[in-house]
Amino acid sequence: MTIQQINPLVIFFASILTSNMILSNFLGMCSYLSVSSEFKTASGLGKAVTLVMVFTTAINYLVYRYVIVPLDLVYLQYIIFIMVIAALVQIIEMVMDRFLPDLHIKLGIFLPLITVNCAILGITLFMVIRQYSFVQSIFFGIGSGIGWWLAIIALAAIREKMAKTKLPRGLEGPGISFIITGIMALAFIGFSGIFTIS
Numbered sequence: 223m224t225i226q227q228i229n230p231l232v233i234f235f236a237s238i239l240t241s242n243m244i245l246s247n248f249l250g251m252c253s254y255l256s257v258s259s260e261f262k263t264a265s266g267l268g269k270a271v272t273l274v275m276v277f278t279t280a281i282n283y284l285v286y287r288y289v290i291v292p293l294d295l296v297y298l299q300y301i302i303f304i305m306v307i308a309a310l311v312q313i314i315e316m317v318m319d320r321f322l323p324d325l326h327i328k329l330g331i332f333l334p335l336i337t338v339n340c341a342i343l344g345i346t347l348f349m350v351i352r353q354y355s356f357v358q359s360i361f362f363g364i365g366s367g368i369g370w371w372l373a374i375i376a377l378a379a380i381r382e383k384m385a386k387t388k389l390p391r392g393l394e395g396p397g398i399s400f401i402i403t404g405i406m407a408l409a410f411i412g413f414s415g416i417f418t419i420s
Contacts, residue, residue, distance in 0.1 A: 225352055225354065225358075226353070226354075226355055226358075228358065230357050230358050230360075230361035230362075231361065233354070233361050233362050233365065234361040234362070235365065236365070237361075237365030237369055238365045238368050238369040239369070239410055239413040240411070240413050240414045241369075242366075242369040242372075242373060242407075242410055243344060243345065243369055243370050243373075244341070244369070244370055244374070244403070245373055245403070245407040245410045246407070246410065246411075247341075247344060249339075249340045249341040250271070250339045250340055250341030250342070252335075252339075253267060253332050253335060254370075254373065254374050254377070254403075255396060255399050257329065257332050257374070257378075258377040258378040258381055258399070259378065259381055259382075259385075260328075260378060260382065261375060261378040261379050261382050262328075263325070263378075264374045264375050264377070264378035265371070265374075265378070266322070266325040266329060267329055267332060267336075267374065268370060268371030268374045268375055269371060270318070270329070270333065270336060271336055271339065271342070271367060271370050271371065272364075272367030272368060272370065272371050273314060274307065274310055274311055274314060274336055274339075274342055274367075275341070275342055275345055275364075275366055275367035275370070276363045276367055277310050277363075278303075278306055278310055278342055278346060278363070279345055279346060279359050279360060279362065279363030280356075280359065280360055280363065281306050281310070282303050282306050282307075282346045283349060283354075283356055283359045285302060285303075285306060286299065286303075286350055287356075290302060299350070300343075303343060303346045303347075304337070304343065307337055307342055307343065307346075308337045311333075311334065311336045311337045312334075314333075314336075315333050318333065341370055345362060345363055345366045348362070349362060373403075373406065377399065377403065377406070381398075381399065381402075384398065
């Protein structure tokens with residue numbers, strides 16, 4: 223079976239569960255660990271990252287197929303992909319500042335840092351390497367965004383509950399977050415027999 227014959231729904235579910243950007247590929251960890259102390263803020267960032275992932279996947283697919291490859295600009299693809307991501311993040315930041323000012327203030331510096339979130343560039347590069355079709359790329363972007371969002375809200379919910387618990391000194395802060403992330407990654411690996419993408 224070729225990549226083009228894989229059902230987009232398989233790619234969608236695999237990118238949420240078995241090929242999760244955080245729990246399988248460990249991409250996008252900096253904002254994942256930094257903004258996961260409060261559920262509402264983590265959920266807002268997860269939604270913003272999902273939105274950026276979906277739109278950048280679609281736009282970068284079109285840019286790659288109809289601009290980069292025909293003009294033989296493959297050596298500039300990273301720069302072009304990052305420019306598209308930066309432009310979309312800027313637009314989303316302006317919209318959030320206008321319509322969701324409280325969330326915009328809470329996310330602070332992490333909202334513009336979505337531009338350098340390696341998970342977003344990662345889905346674009348995976349899409350190119352795996353040679354997905356446009357529909358497969360869209361499903362991959364949506365699934366990757368939902369998977370990232372699911373991982374950050376799960377960690378935020380656990381960390382909110384643990385804030386009331388006394389932890390040993392060596393486990394406070396990032397230590398316990400890495401342990402929780404590792405356990406969540408093991409749990410998600412349990413789905414690996416169901417959905418796989420190469």
